[in-house]
Structure formats: structure tokens, C-alpha cells
Amino acid sequence: MEATIPRLDKVDHQLLNLLQTNAKVTNAYLSQQIGLSQAAVFERVRKLENAGYIKNYYAQVDSAKAGLKMTFFVQIALASSRKSSVDEFLDKVENMGEVVECHHITGSGNFLLKVVTRDLMTFQRLIMDGMSSLQEITNLESMVVLSCVKDSKVMPIPVD
Secondary structure: OOOOOOOOOHHHHHHHHHHHHHHOOOOOHHHHHHOOHHHHHHHHHHHHOOOOOOOOOOOOOOOOOOOOOOEEEEEEEEOOHHHHHHHEEEHHOOOOOEEEEEEEEEOOOOOOEEEEEEHHHHHHHHHHHHHHOOOEEEEHHHHHHHOOOOOOOOOOOOOO
16 A cells, blocks of 8 residues: 655655755764754655655666677567557567567657667567567568767756
């Protein structure tokens, strides 16, 4: 059962901004930065987690250092917008490890995928053997990322 936080206050905003920048910080550090006791910080963070504001903690891996040197965006158009077709497509995409993001979009396509691979040949195999064989897909357009100018995971949380 999710707890609710009707509105984020200044302290909640500060906590979210600090944790987005570095999720490994201690409650002692957060306490020092925010000006609350460690117990109060712990309780605030727990409430933010329970309310769903904080979904997860993870390490951001350098894809190139991990051997994933190529990034692509793939726009997919499906033959049908029926729920069963969309669900079938999404089930298949969920099992493709190279697909690291999948966004349902408007426009000429239905989905925009972010794909990371070792090299162009690996991407070609994914397209030829994986995606092109999906009956749900009527059009597939891929774009190679030449360089990444900004890759922020920090959400610009609006202040009311």
C-alpha cells in the first residue's frame, strides 16, 4: 500500500535532488545538507520511497567501458493499435536485453526504442533476426547515435 505525499515541500525537493545526484550518500550526509536529524531524513526518504517518488537505486554504468560502443534509436510502427498487438510487441521487446528504453510515442511511429550494442554487426543481427521477424511491426527506422551531448537521469522536479 502506497503512502501518499500530497505535495512535495522544500525538504522533499532537496532530498530528491541530492539522491538523484548520488544515491550512495548517507543519511548523515543528507542530514547535514538539509538541516534535519538523521532519523527525520530516514523517515522522509522512506515516505518518498513508499509514495513512489523514488522508484529504485542503481549504478549508472559507462556503456562504452562495458563494451557497448554503439547506441541507436529505433522508431517502430505497428500494424495495429489493438491492445493484444501492442502487448505482444511489448512482451518481445521486454526480452531483448539490448533494448534499454522503450517509449510509447505519438507521430508516425508507435514506439521509440533506445538500443545499445557492442557493434554494428550485433545491431544488424538484432534487427534482422529479432525485430524484423516480429509480425506486429510494419515499419522500422533506425538512427545511429554519433555522440551523446547530454545524458542526465536527474528529473527537473517542478516546484509548486
